[in-house]
Amino acid sequence: MASRWLLLLSLTCLPANAMDIEWKGVADMRISHSSGIQSYVSGQTGKLQNSPGGDLSLGQLGVALNLGINDQSSIAVVGNSFIDDEKNSTGLTELFYQRSGLPNENGLRHGMRLGMFYPPISLENRATAWSPANSLTPSTMNSWIGEEIRTTGFEYTAEWLGKFRQADYDLKLSTGLFTMNDTAGAMLSWHGWGLSSRQSVYGEGLPIPQTPAQTGILSVQAKESDPFHEGDDRLGYYLNAEYLLKRKLLLQAGYYDNNATPYVETDGQYGWNTQFTYAGFRWRLNKQWSLMGQLMQGSTLMQSPQRVNVVDNDYRSGYLTLSWHNKPHSINARLEEFSVTDLDQTPGDNNDEYGKAFTLSYRYRLDKQWFLLSELNWIDSNRAARAYSNENTRKIEQQLQMALRYYF
Template structure:
């Protein structure tokens, strides 16, 4: 699985003549964070950066697109980070894509196969899975970027209304996948976050110094989670339906289940059973205001080999984002709430939390492809597990960022 991007590029380069396209993003930021040690660094801070100020290469993303003279294309995305927390470079996506021409009745088939994100995010629509709205992703899409990715296949069938004179389009998408058996571990042990970092294919994610993981009831758990691991050979699935009104927006509803067999443990990596339902909408409001809202609710389970529930959590998160773009300016405002409910009886592993977050972001297009953006983030959350590290269970975290982002 780790060699999938290289295999895709090798196959692509030896096929028929095709059109090549390279695009990318370079995101450099000055930031100041009023928080505790970042979750990226094994802490319980909910932002990407460690406390105090720093200058960072937040994202150097490169997207390679190969388009053949038929409905097939290939896509490879790599990202690099130099943020002083966990500097690294690697692949984040690599897949083949099929997009057929519509039939006379308005039906169209499309699909993808490879290392890919599930079709969930309504924010991360720009190059290399960046967001044009805010510098920091919502909690839902921060989690997807961290540990909700897989190797699999996706098939969509779409009914285009214009063929019958209707403004309504309908789309049904089905995905089957593997290589995501630890999904749920990071959400359980550090909770919801607001980040702008995507986990690279070769990365393992450090776990925080919690009583259960440090000589406690979970000492058999590896000290880092591998989010792209296949342990049980089960096939998960994701189903989504979408209604789109031309010129106005769309509404989506989906269900995700990784079908994890929680009896399987290998080299300290446990199989998690993670399921959730997600609902989203993207709509054009009066005064040229764009509305984006998403809600996700689910559960995740990890068991000991004996069958006892060790981690059993329910979780949910939702946000509303309002954005207005005029001339060279964009102003975005996002509010969100989140929670994790701990249902198990493991005494030294309290994963419960609840909180809310707010983001205010202003962007200005300086030149073609070059954007300057300023952003303020605030998270108010209560997480009892922080007391084991000497912090108050309730914490208000704030972050200020100034970014120069160049798209090419």
């Protein structure tokens, strides 16, 4: 805890007059209509960001500050706000020092990040303030990353640039050591996969759906999960590799392990020993067509203080997106499949889940900074825990969204 606040203090105490300050942002106003059941964002068992009915919302207001120290070093500060009928959240989503060195004669460049940031997993959320560039809603996989996965620690990157070696490919390897992510896996287990463009802001609590087990073996669990919680002072780690061929084909693979102690509980927050592997690609087929996909597979374990398995789940999610671009138009069609497999025997806490989803997005570029977007989300899921609230375990939910987005 002390090291975290020392880091934040050291960042804010740097002299402002020595910095080159740059900033950019994104503002996203939406109109949406959904059908199905109450959203998981408000602690229920629906799979969509919005509950049934219409909603006028601030889909995202994100601001990214870059405080330049010199040509190679800077501090990044990213804040986001999300305001809708489910929940209002405003705060920091990333804060880190970064350094990117100059490449040597062989094209090798070293880089680092220190602070709170997203690991380099998502291939969708690579626009300003971690927004998805070509759609309103990322896949279930990357929706979960935005909700529960954030690292506070150190990342080192080595990048080999092909143009220095007369090669037609670039290679990037990253590794990170981190803390403050011990509860990753709690929400994936207790509400399952979902579709949402929200990101958890620092200090935010995530409401947990009610199950019979919470009056028994899980009675100590807090009503909200803290995605930034650290309970055992153990470091997690991740590895990420990216291969870029002729700037047309990107291949990605990685591994993430929060290394949490699963039987430690502090302030109603349990440790969840969570790890996953992932792989992805982005392929520019020609000037108009591109294909992108990612697959994640992992496990999460939470135990009682007596080291009895309380929640033991395997999980999986994958998507494939076909995109067509012809300025000023862009169309994206995404198919995905997801599951959670419950391996424990805890009564009143069945986390089994299986589902499929389809998303169709259209983006029209009004000018350099203004965009109109529309999106249809369809998701068919079967979740056993819905029976605890007398709901049908299988639900088909749909959502139509229209948005005006401005990058500034």
